[in-house]
Amino acid sequence: MNEIVAFISENLTTMYILVLAVYLGMEVISKVPTVLHTPLMSGANAISGVVIVGAIILIRSAEPGDLFVLILGFLGVMLATINIVGGFAVTDRMMGMFKKKKKPEQA
Amino acid sequence: MSTEIIEFIYLICIILFIAGLKRLSRPDTARSGNLLAALGMGLAIAVTLVYPVESSSNNYAWIAAGMALGSVIGLVVAKKVKMTAMPEMVSLFNGLGGACAMFISLVEFNNYPAGTSLLNGQIFAALFALFIGSVSFTGSLIAYGKLQGFLRDSLVIPFPKVVNLLLLLGFFGLSGWFLMQPGIDFSIVLILLAVSLVYGITFVTPIGGGDMPVVISLLNAFTGIGAAAAGLIYGNQVMIVGGILVGASGTILTVMMCNAMNRSLFNVIIGGFSSSGAASGDGREAVVKEATLSDTAILLKYSEKVIFVPGYGLALAQAQHACNELAKLLEAEGVEVKFAIHPVAGRMPGHMNVLLAEADVSYDNLLELEAANKEFPTTDVVVVIGANDVINPAANEDPSSPIFGMPILEVERARNVIVMKRSMSPGYAGIENQLFFGEKTKMLFGDAKKSLKNLVDEVPES
Structure with a gap:
């Protein structure tokens, strides 16, 4: 206690x-308008990849021969990177589609 | 670089995350919001690489390898994925983030100095991260499998409520016992890991495919909380705040989705749709009128106003482009064409908007639920493409129906309703739809994409 x-x-x-x-x-x-729920969820999901910071600290403070930590850390970094890079890229792709739509109307 | 400067840069990252989320919630700034958040993430990773740590062996090669591999996989997947598969993609990405939190907590237990009491915040945080991360990981994989279609809803876990409760009690009981021990017993950690992973499976499996968007959103919030818990282990602000931001926003998004379906989160998780409440015919003569292609083509061509109601069937049939082609053709004929989007159309709120945007449907022609319901009485033809539960009048009329109270698109107020459907099978919720037997309704059976293409050929000749 x-x-x-x-x-x-x-x-x-x-x-x-x-x-x-x-x-x-x-x-x-x-x-948020419903229109943006899907991109928003995907963007927020990419932000949750911030957990990578922990995986990086973990690898950096590991002993060079500590394979248990290094391998788990490596997996953590890799999976979180997929989460981050894939998440932001896919969100950008979705947003790109909306943008294409708006331009001709504004012109 | 000194710790203070790095902590300060973390603060900038947090500001970028917040500004990014804020901008993501407005259509005109959404893209830049995503970039801001990505910038914040890049900055957070960069300074973490130079953060002063006790050990001098930085093992940068391991980090570089992980990031390189992850970036390539992430980019390729993000580029290749079909827009219709977006919900399962988010689910999969989300599961990976959860797995990362799980790995971190495992290592934390492994590294925990012997002879120190277990009753402290770090161990609590690690237990929490282990549980949440694992549940998010396997839960997301199950959600992915269900949306991809290789896990069917018929896959049943016997007595899911009892099993889930037992697993939860088991986890907490074992955790309590684990904390009472003088030191870390790693075999108990592994049992706790196994229980959490299994719970993720048994938690999501009984929930119907139709409720997957809610589950994905919830698991997204879980991963955020898992990241924050992992951040508590290290006292790392950017992880704590970033994770909590996602946890809170994900929870709100989940609640919004439940509201759109007029169900409580509790009901989604515990209850699931029970087929027992399904509305049976109320004695009315149930006769379905079938429409032919040429009837439909003529009806559409000589209408003044047509509203399309797309549902998941449209996405499944990859028919969004054919649908837009037909819409353009009708517009050229002087018909006013609009699209009515139910908040939960598709498999995720806003999913249908993305699909239609991909097919070049103008943003201005999309009507949200309330606007659409106002326009239906003055509409000549409503074309329902692969939607079912979101137009089921039972939601308004039949208190015994499981979807009673859910706001629906009141398409029966239009003069004519054409329903494109593969067969008479009920929708995802497994409920009979009286609309199909309505006086104004005609059914056009077949694959939505094929029917739309045939209509595109048929309309100019009518």
Whole structure:
């Protein structure tokens, strides 16, 4: 129990950030037209690939001979990269289609 | 570079994520929003590569290999994927992110110094990341399989509620016991991993294919939370905030989708559509009138206003281009043509808009639910292409119907309704549709793409 209390007091700032980030995430999204739900989901999904940062730290702090960590880290980096690169690329492709539509109307 | 400067750059990344999400939620800025978020991600990765760590062996080769391989796979898949397959693509990408969180927490348990109490935040965060990441991973794969069609809905897990509850209780019980131990017992970690992976499967499998969009959105939120939990292990702000942003926005998106279907999230997850409530005929003479191609062509050509109602059947038949061709042809004949898009048309909200945009349908011709319902009474012909549940009047009339209360496109208010369908089989929700037996309704059976192409040939000759 003491450890938990200690953890809370050490990480109070983090908890503030957590709460505010939850609220911000809900606010930022709340006024989206249905048209954009699919691209938005795909874009947000790419952002969740930020987990790659953890995988990179993990590989960098591993001993060079620690194959267990290196291999799991490598898999993590690779899968998260697919998530990120694929996610952003596919979102851009979708948005490109919408854009093509709007131009002639504005001209 | 010093830690302070890197923490500051992480803050810039977070701002880019927020600005990106904000811009992604408006049509005219969406593309730039995506680029901003990608820029933030690139920056976050770049500074993480130079972040001061204790070990001097950076193992950059391993990182470079992973990123190179991942980039190539990601780019190729993103380029090749058909727009109709977008939901399963998102689901697959999402699962991979979950797997990454899972790997991170496994390593964290492995590296945890012996002789230290397990009752601390890092271990909690790692347990959480392990659970959420694994569930998101296998759950997304199941959702992918269901949407791709190689996992059928008929695949049943006996007593899904009991099984799921037992697995959940098992995970938490075992976690509690695990935390009471003096040190990490890695074999228990592996059992916890197995339980989480299995739970992902049993959690998604009983949910019908029609509810997959909601599930994908939910799993997307899970992955975000998993990333944030992994971030808590390291106290890494960009992971925490980035993950939470996705978790929160994904949850909101999930709720919005449930609202569009007039169901609660709880109902989607626990209940599923029960076929017992399916509306049977209420004694009315159930006779289906079949339309011929030439009837339909003439009807369309001499109408003043035609509204197309595309559903997933259109996407399945890859008929969006043929549909637009027909629309253009009718417009050339002086017919006013519009498209009515139900919020959950396709397999994901907004999916139909993407498909129609791909086929060059003008943005201005798309009507959202309410606007469409206002226009139906003055419409000569409504052409329903592979849609079913979103136009089922039972949602308005029959309280015993499982979809009762879901807002629908009230196509029966138009003067004529042509329904293109492969057969009389009920829709995804497995409910009989009285609209097909309506007085104004005529059915045009066959493959949607073929029928539309035939109409394109037929209309000029009529």
